[in-house]
Amino acid sequence: MSVTRSVGVEDEPVGLELASPRGRRPWHQPRSLAVRGLLWVVLVAFACLFLYPFVWLLASSLKPRGQVFDNALIPKTFVFHNYVEVWQRLPLLHWLFNSVSIAVIAAGLVAVSSSVVAFGFAYFRFPGRNLLFGLVLATMMLPTAVTLVPQYLIWKDLGLIGTWVPLFGSNLFGSAFYIFLLRQFFLGVPRELFEAARIDGAGYFGLFWRIAMPLAVPAFLIVFVFEFQASWNNLQGALIYLNGGSPDGFTVPLGIAYAMTKFSPTNGGHGDYQFVMVAALLVTLPMLAVFAFAQRYFIEGVATQGRKG
Amino acid sequence: MTAVATSAPAATAPPRRQRHNARETRAAYLFILPWIIGFLVFTVGSMVYSLVISFSNYNLATNTATPTGLSNYRGLLDDPKVLQSLKNTLVYALMAVPAEICFALLLASLLNRVTRGAGVFRTLYYLPKMTPSVATASMFLLLLNGNTGAVNSFLRFFHIPGPQWLVDPAWVKPSIVLMTLWGVSGTMVIFLAALKNVPRDLYEVAELDGAGPVRKFFSITVPMISGAIFFNVIVLTINALQVFDQAYLLFWRDQTNASPDSSLFYAVYLFQQAFRQFDFGFAAAMAWVLFVIVMLVTLVQVRVGNRFVYYEGEKSS
Numbered sequence: 001m002s003v004t005r006s007v008g009v010e011d012e013p014v015g016l017e018l019a020s021p022r023g024r025r026p027w028h029q030p031r032s033l034a035v036r037g038l039l040w041v042v043l044v045a046f047a048c049l050f051l052y053p054f055v056w057l058l059a060s061s062l063k064p065r066g067q068v069f070d071n072a073l074i075p076k077t078f079v080f081h082n083y084v085e086v087w088q089r090l091p092l093l094h095w096l097f098n099s100v101s102i103a104v105i106a107a108g109l110v111a112v113s114s115s116v117v118a119f120g121f122a123y124f125r126f127p128g129r130n131l132l133f134g135l136v137l138a139t140m141m142l143p144t145a146v147t148l149v150p151q152y153l154i155w156k157d158l159g160l161i162g163t164w165v166p167l168f169g170s171n172l173f174g175s176a177f178y179i180f181l182l183r184q185f186f187l188g189v190p191r192e193l194f195e196a197a198r199i200d201g202a203g204y205f206g207l208f209w210r211i212a213m214p215l216a217v218p219a220f221l222i223v224f225v226f227e228f229q230a231s232w233n234n235l236q237g238a239l240i241y242l243n244g245g246s247p248d249g250f251t252v253p254l255g256i257a258y259a260m261t262k263f264s265p266t267n268g269g270h271g272d273y274q275f276v277m278v279a280a281l282l283v284t285l286p287m288l289a290v291f292a293f294a295q296r297y298f299i300e301g302v303a304t305q306g307r308k309g
Numbered sequence: 310m311t312a313v314a315t316s317a318p319a320a321t322a323p324p325r326r327q328r329h330n331a332r333e334t335r336a337a338y339l340f341i342l343p344w345i346i347g348f349l350v351f352t353v354g355s356m357v358y359s360l361v362i363s364f365s366n367y368n369l370a371t372n373t374a375t376p377t378g379l380s381n382y383r384g385l386l387d388d389p390k391v392l393q394s395l396k397n398t399l400v401y402a403l404m405a406v407p408a409e410i411c412f413a414l415l416l417a418s419l420l421n422r423v424t425r426g427a428g429v430f431r432t433l434y435y436l437p438k439m440t441p442s443v444a445t446a447s448m449f450l451l452l453l454n455g456n457t458g459a460v461n462s463f464l465r466f467f468h469i470p471g472p473q474w475l476v477d478p479a480w481v482k483p484s485i486v487l488m489t490l491w492g493v494s495g496t497m498v499i500f501l502a503a504l505k506n507v508p509r510d511l512y513e514v515a516e517l518d519g520a521g522p523v524r525k526f527f528s529i530t531v532p533m534i535s536g537a538i539f540f541n542v543i544v545l546t547i548n549a550l551q552v553f554d555q556a557y558l559l560f561w562r563d564q565t566n567a568s569p570d571s572s573l574f575y576a577v578y579l580f581q582q583a584f585r586q587f588d589f590g591f592a593a594a595m596a597w598v599l600f601v602i603v604m605l606v607t608l609v610q611v612r613v614g615n616r617f618v619y620y621e622g623e624k625s626s
Contacts, residue, residue: 036423039419039422039423040423040426042419043419043420043423043426043430046416046419046430046434047430047433047434050433050434050436050437050491051433051436052459053437053445053448053449053452053491054436056448056451056452056459057444057448060451068451069451069454069457070457071456071457071458071459071462073459113343113344116340116343117340117341117343117344119340120337120338120339120340120341120344121341123337124333124334124336124337124340125329125333125337126329126333126334126337126338127329127334129337132341132345135348136344136348139348139352141547141603141604141607142352142356142600143547143550143551143596143599143600143603144551145551145576145579145595145596145599145600146355146356146359146596146597146599146600147351147352147355147356147359148579148580148583148592148596149359149362149583149589149592149593149596150354150355150356150358150359150362150593151351151355152583152584153358153362153589154350154351154354154355154358156372157372170347170351172343172347173343173344173346173347173348173350173351174343174344174347179344204333204336204340208340229439232441233441233442233554235442235443235553235554235557235558236553236554236557236580239557239580239584240584243584252441252443253441253442253443256441256443256444256447257443257557257558257562260443260446260447260450260558260562261562261563264562264563273451276447277447277448277451280443280444280447280448281444283441283443283444284439284440284441284444287439287440287441288436288439290439291435291436291439295432295435298435299431299435299498302495302498302499303498303499303501303502304502
């Protein structure tokens with residue numbers, strides 16, 4: 001296997017490998033400085049690749065009218081006024097208010113309801129538990145398209161089309177993935193803690209509220225942040241439930257889609273697309289702020305997803 | 310993680326002899342009641358409702374469904390757009406899923422090899438995942454512009470003539486794949502977590518046997534993280550079959566669509582039929598066909614996958 005060995009990372013003599021003191025170098029870290037340097041170059045290149053669209057977004061948002069489709073990374077003239085004008089052209093403040101409100105309600109509701117249900121599945125032994133939990137997991141496989149039409153009709157029958165309620169209403173009943181995630185956390189709580197609390201006279205709700213919940217705060221935050229993002233991103237729901245009304249009632253995704261059409265060059269927008277870029281940047285910032293705040297929870301939450309299988 | 314492993318046998322062991330405490334049972338059902346209500350209304354109820362509508366003609370004005378038998382399903386076969394959109398969606402999934410798996414695995418392997426600065430890179434790579442899909446689409450609309458877009462400028466630098474990404478029917482799906490790859494970091498993080506769990510002595514033994522990095526990757530890394538690969542393939546496939554936002558924003562937002570045939574995805578057509586044409590019966594039938602397809606694909610993947618996935622629990626034989 002001399003061909004593969006010549007790649008350079010592992011081609012030092014075996015004796016050296018055994019002689020090298022353990023612990024000084026993490027096992028997966030390449031030895032030679034050249035390889036480590038190359039690795040860094042590749043990682044930095046990928047970082048640039050991932051960050052470039054943001055730079056482009058920032059640049060485009062500062063371009064003057066009609067030049068936004070020009071192929072220049074640095075605008076010929078910087079039009080900071082775009083940032084002022086966009087507030088007059090688009091009801092951004094309304095969109096932000098609507099989206100933040102809906103996302104907070106949606107995330108709060110689903111985190112609380114999923115915690116309650118997850119505790120039910122984690123703590124108690126009751127007939128039908130395995131069957132019901134199997135059903136919880138099965139619903140994760142259900143394509144949203146199947147329930148799209150009937151759910152619309154349900155909300156229509158309740159006279160709630162055009163209100164915010166359809167965008168978070170079903171969150172009141174928990175959500176399969178979050179129930180699963182929180183149940184895993186509750187299962188990790190030592191049972192002795194609950195038994196001790198029982199002896200001290202705590203009721204079942206007390207166990208949940210005073211013992212389980214305080215310990216599950218990190219998981220609760222993961223769920224909150226995940227659902228906040230999902231809600232913040234929800235274009236299809238807004239298209240279905242809010243599209244008919246005035247632009248003031250739009251959420252951020254619906255608003256941007258509306259602006260994309262409004263300022264599209266094919267639609268008589270004459271290259272005022274820079275306003276879309278400003279708006280896109282402004283609506284990304286809150287998510288990035290949330291991420292900066294809850295980064296650890298985010299990445300941990302995603303990482304635990306893969307351990308389901 | 311250990312919680313899953315240890316709780317599973319306890320949960321499946323038949324507790325038949327164990328008496329269920331009536332008070333505890335009542336409390337338990339009270340705790341899971343929200344989910345039961347939601348399940349009955351929004352899952353079972355919705356599915357039954359949807360099935361009924363799919364066999365009927367729904368009149369929005371009078372709120373009535375007139376049974377029409379199989380006519381909606383027959384209509385699916387007669388509508389060339391349904392087949393076209395299905396084909397587009399499957400082709401897209403076949404391109405996107407392998408590309409995402411390979412790219413995410415590459416990034417995770419690279420990140421797994423550095424210790425200093427790994428957190429910084431991981432965070433930078435994760436940023437696109439935090440960008441709302443509308444913002445991503447509005448950016449890529451410019452980046453993928455055939456004449457002035459950054460992607461083609463980059464290619465021109467190497468004297469490669471870039472395609473008309475969003476106009477040329479052949480490049481519509483690769484365009485969306487490219488956008489998807491930009492936000493691949495969720496998958497990457499799952500791989501990264503799996504890579505961290507591979508025991509290091511396996512590599513040491515392989516090194517003693519003279520295995521090179523490529524050999525080690527395919528003989529140790531891939532089998533050891535096969536569970537994560539399997540999970541990601543299933544999740545990404547389900548997502549790909551339902552792709553909506555990108556296709557809607559790039560091609561169907563306004564009605565002047567340059568390449569209608571190649572950019573019509575199943576979920577977009579379903580959405581149009583339901584909420585633009587208000588043909589709920591037809592849309593419901595489409596939804597059920599999608600449901601069956603997703604189930605079949607997942608089932609095949611689970612069948613095939615189980616043969617190749619290495620589970621840490623079953624070490625014997």
